[in-house]
Amino acid sequence: MxxxxxxxxxxxxxxxxxxxxxxxxxxxxxxxxxxxxxxxxxxxxxxxxxxxxxxxxxxxxxxxxxxxxxFAHYESVLFSSQYPRFYINSIILSVGVLIIVTSLSTLAGYGLTRFDFRQKRNFARMILFGYMFPPILLSIPMFVIWKDIGIHNTYVGAMLAISATRLPLCIWIMWQFFQTVPYSLEESAQMSGASRFRAFYEIALPISKPGILAVATLAVQGGWNAYTVPKIILIDQTLWPITVGIESFIKSSTILWPQIMSGVTLGMIPVIFFLYLLHGNWETISV
Known part of the structure; x- marks a missing residue:
């Protein structure tokens, strides 16, 4: 056995x-x-x-x-403070950063993919190299330049400064993504009489939708969570976003933790709503 x-x-x-x-x-x-x-x-x-x-x-x-x-803390935040103003400012900055970053990174990524010039790859790597610098290192020089040209302490100045910190990575993403879009499709459209811009708009842009959605997510996240850049660029308290304005609940004698937590909780709502709007497109991104 x-x-x-x-x-x-x-x-x-x-x-x-x-x-x-x-x-x-x-x-x-x-x-x-x-x-x-x-x-x-x-x-x-x-x-x-x-x-x-x-x-x-x-x-x-x-x-x-x-x-x-x-709900007394929420009532205090909404009706006895400048938090609603901070809320609106964050939305304005995020929308502005979304438009700037998405449009510029898409055009720049397409240009890097479709147009040949010397040292193109090294130029693209140098763009990504700019993402290595922390916002605190860039904010002070930008404040000096913005002040000289008269756009510091404005929505436009804050939008441009925040966008500058997000663009390097977003351009790199779109450059990598456009390399997966077959150029033969655009050539076929141009042979049928379409201009280069029309071929880009009707062929390359719809195919690049997953990349654009990814870049849009990074842009909104960067605009909504930005702290260092608005803290330095925006001097007027009425222009502060939530990330900076939440400091108003820190008093000399105490820290109003319930109000801070209420403000942070309310600040999550637009981000969750934005992700919900993109929910129907996540399958496209994953594919």
């Missing part, structure tokens, strides 16, 4: 491999759960702090599931 060879822990080879696979998948599942919890705790605590009475936030240990809620 034959007996099967025993592996580690006195298990057969088949049993050992089954146990090994279960252990690996169990470890992956546990790591995923930990990562998800770590990601969800900050927004949960933000929402929890914005709805809890100020007295509960000082309790030690903290109450993770309070039974008392209030």
């Amino acid at each position: 034959s007996t099967e060879d025993k592996g580690p822990f006195g298990l057969t080879e088949v049993q050992y491999h089954k146990l090994k696979n279960k252990t690996i998948w169990g470890g992956i599942s546990l790591a995923t759960i930990v990562a998800v919890v770590a990601i969800l705790i900050p927004p949960y605590w933000m929402l929890h702090s914005s709805l809890s009475p100020f007295s509960l936030l000082r309790k030690v240990p903290p109450q993770w599931f309070p039974m008392e809620f209030t």
Whole structure:
């Protein structure tokens, strides 16, 4: 009578491999759960702090599931502060950055792909090299230049400055994407009488929609989250976006954490709405 060879822990080879696979998948599942919890705790605590009475936030240990809620902090933010003005400013800056970055990066990426000139690849790499500089390093020189030409402390100056920090990466993305668009399609359109611009507009642009959506997402994210550039470029408090204006809830004697959390929670709504609008196009991006 034959007996099967025993592996580690006195298990057969088949049993050992089954146990090994279960252990690996169990470890992956546990790591995923930990990562998800770590990601969800900050927004949960933000929402929890914005709805809890100020007295509960000082309790030690903290109450993770309070039974008392209030909207007084939201009322204070919306009706007793300049937060609505900051909100509008953030929307204006984000829309402006979206238009500037999307249009310029699309045209620049197309030009780098379709037109040949000396040192083109090195030129494209130098553009990406500009993305390595942090905003704080670029903001002060831009403030000096903007002041000399008279556009500092304006929406236009802030839009151009924020766009300058996002354009290098977005141009690189569109340059790489247009290389996947067959030029033969545009040549066929031009042989049929279409101009180069019409071939670009009706052929290359629709095919490049996934790349444009990716660039638009980066542009909105950069415009909405920008802090350093608006902080330096915009002097007038009535022009501040949410990221800068939220500092008004930091007083000399105390920090109004419930108001800060309420403002941050409200600030997430436009971003979520924007992503929802793009939701129908994510399948296109993934393809």
